[in-house]
Amino acid sequence: MAEYATPDPEWVPIAATLPPQFDRNIEPAVLQEEWITVTQPFLAQVNKPLLPDDSKYRVEDHQVPVEGGEIPVRVVIPNSGDAAATYPLIVWMHGGGWALGDIHQDDFLLRILSFELQATIVNVGYRPAPQYPFPTGLNDSYAAVKWAASNADKLSASVSKGFIVGGQSAGGNFSAVIAHRAHADPFFQDKPLTGQHLSVPATLRYEAYPEKYKSELRSWEDNKDAHVLNAESMRYFFKHYQAPADDPEMSPALYPSHAGLPPAHFQVCGLDPLRDEGLLYERLLREADTPTRLDVYPGVPHAFQIAAPQIALASKFRNDTFSGFRWLLAGDHCV
Template sequence: MTEYGSPDPEWAPIAATLPAQFDTSAEATVVQEQWITVTQPLLARNSKPLLPDDSKYRVEDHKVSVEGGEITVRVVIPNSGDAGETYPLVVWMHGGGWVLGDVNQDDFFLRLLSVELQATVVNVDYRLAPQFPFPTGLNDSYTAVKWAATNADKLSASIAKGFIVGGQSAGGNLTAVIAHRAHVDPFFQDKPLTGQHLSIPVTLHYEAYPEKYMCLLRSWEENKDAKILDTDSMRWFYKQYQGPADGPETSPALYPSHAGLPPAHIQVCGLDPLRDEGLLYERLLREAGTPTRLDIYPGVPHAFQMAAPRIALASKFLNDAFSGFRWLLAGGK
């Protein structure tokens, strides 16, 4: 897969200015505090110019009861001018290695997505590891998906117009597992998921690579020193999360079957340690008969579009996400 590894010319000078990776010897609480106070405000400043006019949508925060507590979901609903209008339903899980982030992390992107798609978007603020280790964040997210389905009419949503789950990075991992859970859960029999959006997803723990696919899984070594996400950081995230490496709810590529899942849009970055597991997951879904759409971004690392939203590939990444969601709303056709 080295054809994806030559640095993008617009990205290379930006990469040289980025700070060092966070200290993986630090306590999780220290890293979490730095993320909230330093990194997320920077990401917000990068994204703010993309925001649609606030007259085009409305935002509601709701509390959802989960096992042992409650979480917040932020709902973005388009303003079409028709009070009775209903929209497709999208439920989103943010990234951050199951350890970092909150409901604000992807807030601007999801406001834009809601307006672009004319969809109700539910942004899930699941509880984080290590304070709430595996499977708490997963279970929170799954409960939120069920809550959104149950309350769709109160959110100006209609599942009949589309019901998509999506997420980035660790959120993509949660999304993949949720799609598998929902496929066998009687709750979803009359309200099935119609699509899954997996943006730079985590799909296979590095300690659980199947022998038969080892020749395809080279990016963990090739991109071990990548910017934004390197393998030391990913090991740290896995350690905090505490999910079993060989369990399919940590490594969804290890599910014994991927048949019957909803269509999947997958985005993969060329300089990402997670690149090849994303490519493998797309292959496994496709071979099981799941319609897939794959977009690859050579020469850029994991989540590059958040650090450099104005380069050409970042614009392509965003537009591909919109196109991928539309493809999912059209039934993967």
Template structure:
């Protein structure tokens, strides 16, 4: 049994009852059917977020095109409208949406990024990377890295000051992308003088199950313990990874295996307790810490993958969001 098995259990009757109403994880089949089902499942959460959109006068936004291998992708920049005492430049968050590397688009995180931009006086760049299976690995991962480099080259265009903070962040598959670009940037001389001050990994995938290192296999049991969890179970996760088509041990995908952990920026990681990805998230935090990286992480008992979005009114979901909010300045300040 996993040493973290207790994290699968709901810590309140309220949470247990709500989780019981969530849809079961579905086997991967036709890509369009999966995309339609995901859109329907998250529609209520998206509508709720739209209600917190700040007034249009409080921010500006603009879409840009970023060249990538074989084409171009769209990125959406949002910046607060300056107020008295501000010089018109802000710290920058580069964001990667979730969706198993195969679902979602630039609209998925649009409303929340606009709200966070105004609330925390930061510029955000929302990356519309290409999706599998139409664009298998390494397309989406490379797109994400090119977008990060483009952002570092164009802070003035983004009304950003990297000296005030520069963070890569993402959810689920986007957390994997954020962790991947953070490691690639740590080894790239291009980023000398414009290093990331932090990385934010929300419910991230960090290693393919078939690439679990032998010495860690006893710590990576949630893929089986939570194989029948709602929203995302083992079979669905393996299906997404099959669609992505990454070699299981490729370090830009299985970031737990990457050789540059010691060079990584400070990290804040949020982990759901009732999630097949739970143990690899906890282990990744520990591996970074052992490499000398400043890391903080939180685990949310009984919360399934993306449960904070699907069940936003629960106390545990409010804590999830509150913990993120408290760590945004920490990340911009280099983990201090």
């Protein structure tokens, strides 16, 4: 994938200001505090000027029962002026290496997305690793998807208009696994998922690469020293998530079949260690007759749109997020 590896000219001067390596000795609690106090306010600052007027949507906070407790979910519902209106349902899982972030991370982005798509969005506050290792966050997210489906009428939603799971990075990993779980779960027989948004997803741990795919899975080595996310930082997150590498619920590319899954929108970055597994997973779904849309961002790393929201590819990434969801909602399965 040499065409994806040449650094984007706008990214080069930004990369020069960033540390290339990840401090693997830092405690997750310290990293989480830094994430919440530095990264999340920056994301809010980027998105706040783009927020629609408060009158265009409403926000509800709920608690969802899960095994061993409750988790928060934040629901954004459009206000079209018609009290009886119903909207497509999207359930969103945030990124952060299964260990970082909370429902505040993508709050403003999801308010914008809800208004632009005219969709109800459920933002899941799953419990993070390492305090809650695999599969707790995944199970929390799955419980939230079921809760959203069961309460759709109370959330001004109709799954017949669209029922999508989505997220970035770890959230994309959860979404891919949830799509497989839901396909096999009788609970979803009369309310099937209609789409999955897989943004820079983790789909296949490097320790579990099947021999037949190793020749095309080069990004782990090629981008081992990448900015933002590199091989060392991924090992750090894998260590604290504690998921077996060869478990399909960690590495969904290893499911024996991908038949019957809902359409999938992929976003993949050229300088991301996860690049080639994302490309492979898109191909595996396509070969199983799942409709896919693939957007690739050459020459930029994982989560570049957070580090460099001002560059042209970041604008494209954002626009593709919106248009990708529209593509998922425009399928024949959504009415």
